[in-house]
Amino acid sequence: xxxxxxxxxxLLVIAVALTIATLPQTRTYSFASWVVAAVLAGLVYPQIxxxxxxxxxxxxxxxxxxxAMFGMGATLTVKDFARILKIPKGVFVGAVLQFSIMPxxxxxxxxxxDLPPELMLGMILLxxxxxxxxxxxxxxxxxxxxxxxxxxxxxxxxxxPVMTPLMVxxxxxxxxxxxxxxxxxxxxxxxxxPVALGLIxxxxxxxxxxxxxxxxxxxxxxxMIAICLICGLIAAKSQxxxxxxxxxxxxxxxxxxxxxxxxGYWGGRLAGLNEQDSRTVAIEVGLQNGGMAAxxxxxxxxxxxxxxxPALFAPVMNVTGSILASIWSQRSHDSASISDNHCNx
Numbered sequence: 001x002x003x004x005x006x007x008x009x010x011l012l013v014i015a016v017a018l019t020i021a022t023l024p025q026t027r028t029y030s031f032a033s034w035v036v037a038a039v040l041a042g043l044v045y046p047q048i049x050x051x052x053x054x055x056x057x058x059x060x061x062x063x064x065x066x067x068a069m070f071g072m073g074a075t076l077t078v079k080d081f082a083r084i085l086k087i088p089k090g091v092f093v094g095a096v097l098q099f100s101i102m103p104x105x106x107x108x109x110x111x112x113x114d115l116p117p118e119l120m121l122g123m124i125l126l127x128x129x130x131x132x133x134x135x136x137x138x139x140x141x142x143x144x145x146x147x148x149x150x151x152x153x154x155x156x157x158x159x160x161p162v163m164t165p166l167m168v169x170x171x172x173x174x175x176x177x178x179x180x181x182x183x184x185x186x187x188x189x190x191x192x193x194p195v196a197l198g199l200i201x202x203x204x205x206x207x208x209x210x211x212x213x214x215x216x217x218x219x220x221x222x223x224m225i226a227i228c229l230i231c232g233l234i235a236a237k238s239q240x241x242x243x244x245x246x247x248x249x250x251x252x253x254x255x256x257x258x259x260x261x262x263x264g265y266w267g268g269r270l271a272g273l274n275e276q277d278s279r280t281v282a283i284e285v286g287l288q289n290g291g292m293a294a295x296x297x298x299x300x301x302x303x304x305x306x307x308x309x310p311a312l313f314a315p316v317m318n319v320t321g322s323i324l325a326s327i328w329s330q331r332s333h334d335s336a337s338i339s340d341n342h343c344n345x
Contacts (some may be wrong), residue, residue: 016037035315038231069133069157071133089271119305134321139284157191237307238304239330260328264285
């Protein structure tokens with residue numbers, strides 16, 4: 001009876017995600033719905049993940065992260081990095097805010113909610129991670145500066161091998177022995193190298209005159225699937241702990257995420273960035289690479305409990321990001337309509 005109920009719940013979750021992805025009115029929330037579905041599937045029916053693992057748990061996380069980062073890298077070009085020279089201020093402001101606001105928020109929110117040390121570590125790891133893979137899509141939907149978003153994601157990813165271990169050391173050294181070198185090499189192997197290989201693949205597709213748009217679309221979809229599987233796998237592995245502390249941890253990641261948007265936006269405005277660039281910085285700061293944080297927790301720090309916060313952060317950030325994008329998109333539309341009315345009395 002329990003298995004039948006769990007299976008029914010799983011099918012219901014998938015049906016809801018399919019409905020959201022299909023309807024034109026809710027298609028904006030498509031990726032968010034699939035991440036939520038993957039996490040709920042892991043909680044309701046964990047065997048679907050855990051019974052069929054081809055490798056051990058931490059190895060599977062590493063491989064899925066490499067797949068996701070390769071897919072992201074394949075959507076980048078050398079021009080995305082060269083753009084740093086054209087928009088240095090936005091990239092610099094974004095990078096500074098990314099690696100200052102989010103680690104601090106992870107620490108202060110954990111302290112305020114009195115989270116246990118292993119969950120605080122997960123929050124700090126999350127805050128010290130680079131921008132999330134979905135940030136470019138959310139920026140596009142929010143009428144932000146997509147070129148700046150892509151460049152910021154690329155730059156924060158390249159900075160991660162140095163900045164992530166440093167931020168974890170600054171905020172978590174009292175609770176754990178930070179393996180700086182291990183974290184550095186892990187980020188290099190699971191994030192930077194796959195992105196570089198994806199970048200090379202993009203160049204080869206262009207040289208061989210493949211249908212690049214179709215290939216990039218499929219690789220981006222592969223990245224999204226890998227992220228869903230990472231979140232679902234962590235949820236399945238940590239089911240009992242999530243049920244026990246899920247409510248307070250959901251509150252923690254929600255506060256972490258929304259204050260990231262808020263401080264990212266106003267940090268950009270105070271730095272002199274325009275509205276469009278400030279929106280972009282807000283999204284880049286608020287959305288984190290939870291897959292990388294989860295992999296570091298499980299593979300390098302050998303602390304599966306620290307991977308729970310990144311797994312819960314992914315569905316939260318994609319839902320809030322989609323909502324924020326809808327609000328900003330509507331405001332841009334309304335502003336354009338008012339401008340047209342003024343121009344055409």
